[in-house]
Amino acid sequence: MGLLDKLSRTLPGARRAPEAVPAPQDPEAILAPVTGQVVALDAVPDPAFSQGMLGCGLGIRAQEDVAFSPVSGTVVADVKTKHALLIQAENGAEVLLHVGLDSVRLRGAGFRAFVRKGDRVRAGQPVMSFDRALMSERGLDDTVVVTVTNADAFASVRVVCDSDVEVSAGSELIRCER
16 A cells, blocks of 8 residues: 555545446457446437447446446546546557536536546546536536447447446447457
8 A cells, every 4th residue: 555545545535446346358348337327329419429420339327426447458538627538448449438418518527537548447447436416416418428439440339238228337338349
């Protein structure tokens, strides 16, 4: 245990990153980053997502306030407002994890990043937390969107779960096959 770990346990209001969720280490699988109800991408109320401009994927209406890495790989992009990450999976998939619709308007308020650009992540590892109550209070949709932004680099990218079903963080959502 390092000094920062010790301090985080003693400082008032300090929060530690949550524990990882069980996740299969299948390089073709993209996993649910949150527990919640699946929303078909074309039903996500944001044209950039619903029209597929940001890749192939789906949304999840989150039930909790922590997002876990949907793949093992490297964080290749993060944003100052902490609401989105782009992770290069070990199989080459570029996986966008985006929390909330129009959440950039919060300017980072209510978000806490546990990783940043250049970090290696494992599927199921906590990567960020977000304040769903704050998003609701500000009139923002807290849907978490997961897309493969380079789907054309694969023979097949397919969603493997139905819309309107409940999924648990760490369960398989999408398969990317070469």
